[in-house]
Amino acid sequence: MNQHKYKPFQILIVSRNGVKQWTSESKKLEDLNLQKNNDEFIVNPSFSKTSNKIIYAKNIIAENIGSIVIADKLNGKTKTIFSGKGISSPVVSRDKRKIAFLSNRNSKGCLTLFVLNLLTMKCEKYDDSCVLGEGYNSNLSWLPSNDSLLYTDTNGYIVTFDIKTRQKKSIIKGFDPTLSPNGKMILYKKTINKPYYPYIFSFKTNESKKICIKKVMNATWSLSDLNLLIVKNISSIFNWNEWEREVVTYNLENDDVEVLFRYEGFEYINIGRIYND
Numbered sequence: 001m002n003q004h005k006y007k008p009f010q011i012l013i014v015s016r017n018g019v020k021q022w023t024s025e026s027k028k029l030e031d032l033n034l035q036k037n038n039d040e041f042i043v044n045p046s047f048s049k050t051s052n053k054i055i056y057a058k059n060i061i062a063e064n065i066g067s068i069v070i071a072d073k074l075n076g077k078t079k080t081i082f083s084g085k086g087i088s089s090p091v092v093s094r095d096k097r098k099i100a101f102l103s104n105r106n107s108k109g110c111l112t113l114f115v116l117n118l119l120t121m122k123c124e125k126y127d128d129s130c131v132l133g134e135g136y137n138s139n140l141s142w143l144p145s146n147d148s149l150l151y152t153d154t155n156g157y158i159v160t161f162d163i164k165t166r167q168k169k170s171i172i173k174g175f176d177p178t179l180s181p182n183g184k185m186i187l188y189k190k191t192i193n194k195p196y197y198p199y200i201f202s203f204k205t206n207e208s209k210k211i212c213i214k215k216v217m218n219a220t221w222s223l224s225d226l227n228l229l230i231v232k233n234i235s236s237i238f239n240w241n242e243w244e245r246e247v248v249t250y251n252l253e254n255d256d257v258e259v260l261f262r263y264e265g266f267e268y269i270n271i272g273r274i275y276n277d
Contacts, residue, residue, distance in 0.1 A: 009223055009273050012045040012054060013231075015265035016243055019045050019056065021073070022261050029263060034071055034078065044089050047272035057087040057101065068101060068116070082116055082123060089139060093146045100140045100149055102131055110154050113140075115163055126166065130154065141179040150177050150186065158188060158201075172201055172208070180225045187219060187228065194218075194267075195233055200252070213250060213257070218267035226252050231267045 010023045019042055020029045034042065034056070045056040052073050059066040066087030071078045082101075088111070090101040097118055102111040113126040131140075131151050141150040148162045157170040158177045174188035186201040198211040198219040211219075211228070218231040228250040235241045243264040248257050 009271055011229070011247065011260070012270045013247070013263055013265060014042060014045060014268045015263050018042065020263065027261070029261060032071070032073060033076060044268055046091060046270040055090055055092060055099065057090050059086055066103065068099065081121070091140045091142060093142045094144060095146045098146065100142065102140065113149070113151070113161070126163070139176040139178055141177060143179060144183040150179050152177060158186060174199070178220050180221050182225045185225065187221060198228070198230070211250065217245065218269055220269060220271070222249055222271055223273060228252070229269060229271050231269050234262070
C-alpha cells in the first residue's frame with residue numbers, strides 16, 4: 001500500500017523554465033515564479049522551516065557568484081541570506097536551526113563546506129576543498145543529532161563529519177549520499193556518471209543493496225524509510241530528448257513503482273509534507 005495516497009505531500013523540481021511544484025492533491029505542476037535574472041541559475045531547491053517557504057542556491061555561472069535564498073511561496077517574496085562563490089547543495093538541519101552548503105570550487109572540482117547558523121546568522125567555514133564536487137549533484141545530508149553531516153570526501157569515500165569536533169569517519173566508497181529519515185540507511189551511487197543504479201547501505205548489516213531501476217538520474221528518500229523518490233531519463237533512441245524526465249516512487253518492501261509525473265528539466269528534486277503553516 002502506497003503511503004503517499006494518505007499523506008498530502010509536495011515535490012519541488014527544476015524545469016527548463018524555473019522551479020515548479022507538484023502536489024499530491026492537485027497532481028499538477030505549478031510554476032513558483034521565483035525571482036531571477038536571465039543569467040542566473042537556480043539549483044537544489046528544498047523546503048525551509050515550513051512547507052510554505054523554500055530555500056535554494058542561485059548562481060551567476062559566468063561570474064562564479066552565488067547566494068542562498070529563502071522564498072515565500074504565498075507572496076512570492078525572496079530574501080538573500082548569504083552570498084559567496086558558486087554556492088550549491090544548501091540543506092536545512094532537522095532542527096531547522098542551521099543550513100549546510102558548499103562553495104569555493106577549486107580547479108580540481110573540490111568544494112568547501114560551510115554551515116550557517118540561522119539563529120545568529122554566523123557562517124562557519126570548515127576544511128578547504130574537503131567535499132568531492134564532481135558529478136551533477138554533490139549531496140549533503142544532516143544526521144539526526146544536527147551536529148554531523150554526511151558527504152563524499154575527495155578520496156571518494158562517504159564520510160560523517162562532526163561540525164563540533166571536526167572529526168571525520170569513513171563509511172563506504174560512494175557518491176551523493178542521502179541519509180534515510182530514521183538515520184539507519186544511506187542512499188548512494190557507486191559512480192559519478194549518469195544514469196546509474198542506486199544503492200542502499202544499512203548501518204545494521206553493514207551491507208549494500210542494489211536498486212534495479214534503469215535510467216536513474218537522481219534519487220532521494222521519500223517521506224518514510226520504505227520509499228524512494230526517483231528521477232529517470234525516459235528518452236530513447238527512437239524519441240531522443242535529453243531533458244525529458246519521469247518522477248516515480250519506489251517501495252523497498254515490494255519493489256512497487258508508481259509513476260507520479262513527467263517534466264522537461266534538470267534532475268534536482270525534493271519532497272516535503274504539506275502543513276498548515
